[in-house]
Amino acid sequence: MSAMGNGTLVLLRHGESEWNALNLFTGWVDVQLTEKGMAEGRRAGELLAEHDVLPDVVYTSLLRRAINTAALALDAADRHWIPVVRDRRLNERHYGALQGKDKAQIRDEYGDEQFMLWRRSYDIPPPPIAPGDPYDQEGDPRYAAGSVPRTECLQDVVSRMVPYWETTISRELRAGKTVLIAAHGNSLRALVKHLDGISDAAIAGLNIPTGVPAIYRFDEELRPLGTLAYLDPEAAAAGAAAVAGQGGK
Numbered sequence: 001m002s003a004m005g006n007g008t009l010v011l012l013r014h015g016e017s018e019w020n021a022l023n024l025f026t027g028w029v030d031v032q033l034t035e036k037g038m039a040e041g042r043r044a045g046e047l048l049a050e051h052d053v054l055p056d057v058v059y060t061s062l063l064r065r066a067i068n069t070a071a072l073a074l075d076a077a078d079r080h081w082i083p084v085v086r087d088r089r090l091n092e093r094h095y096g097a098l099q100g101k102d103k104a105q106i107r108d109e110y111g112d113e114q115f116m117l118w119r120r121s122y123d124i125p126p127p128p129i130a131p132g133d134p135y136d137q138e139g140d141p142r143y144a145a146g147s148v149p150r151t152e153c154l155q156d157v158v159s160r161m162v163p164y165w166e167t168t169i170s171r172e173l174r175a176g177k178t179v180l181i182a183a184h185g186n187s188l189r190a191l192v193k194h195l196d197g198i199s200d201a202a203i204a205g206l207n208i209p210t211g212v213p214a215i216y217r218f219d220e221e222l223r224p225l226g227t228l229a230y231l232d233p234e235a236a237a238a239g240a241a242a243v244a245g246q247g248g249k
């Protein structure tokens with residue numbers, strides 16, 4: 001924790017999940033990490049320790065790929081004992097009817113343009129998931145307080161994420177803490193869009209790699225000093241390119 005001034009924000013997308021490896025749309029489906037994803041979590045913690053970026057508190061979604069990545073990273077950084085806050089507002093974007101579908105098959109079936117609109121446009125959500133679909137989260141006890149979305153576009157994620165940032169996470173930073181957010185490709189894209197002031201059009205080009213920590217530092221007004229800085233820029237560039245290419249032939 002810094003003695004004065006604002007704290008440091010660490011963003012960490014979960015390591016590779018079983019459905020990342022299978023190239024399936026995931027959203028709110030609670031899939032496990034692969035062995036590679038677990039190794040990415042441990043490596044993320046080593047990077048935090050090497051760079052002396054030691055979280056004071058961790059925020060995660062309600063999904064095990066983020067929860068377990070954070071636990072592995074914090075264990076590797078010897079910070080497994082810090083307070084944890086979990087909140088559905090950090091969940092991945094709900095992918096609607098695409099949850100559980102193969103990305104390459106959807107691209108083949110609907111074409112490149114529709115695939116990219118569903119995947120990366122700011123305000124076009126995929127079709128809603130049907131009630132009773134095996135990958136619907138309706139009735140899941142973890143979401144008992146509040147309704148479960150049937151689909152979300154990135155704008156919907158910004159609408160749930162930014163108020164949480166403003167009322168809760170930013171306060172920890174104003175108190176000088178180092179805050180780790182362990183979350184998801186699209187929930188982190190929503191936050192980076194807000195912090196870096198990225199336009200609705202340009203955000204389509206931003207892809208977050210799995211398992212590579214990135215940091216923001218802030219001025220007195222909690223404006224970011226520079227853009228998102230990855231602790232391993234080479235791994236981040238390779239990982240972002242891999243995400244961008246998902247669904248490709």
Ligand SMILES: O=C(O)[C@@H](CO)OP(=O)(O)O
Nearest residue numbers: 024025026027092119185
């Ligand atoms: O399937 C998902 O939930 C997300 C993240 O894995 O995929 P995409 O990068 O295609 O938005």
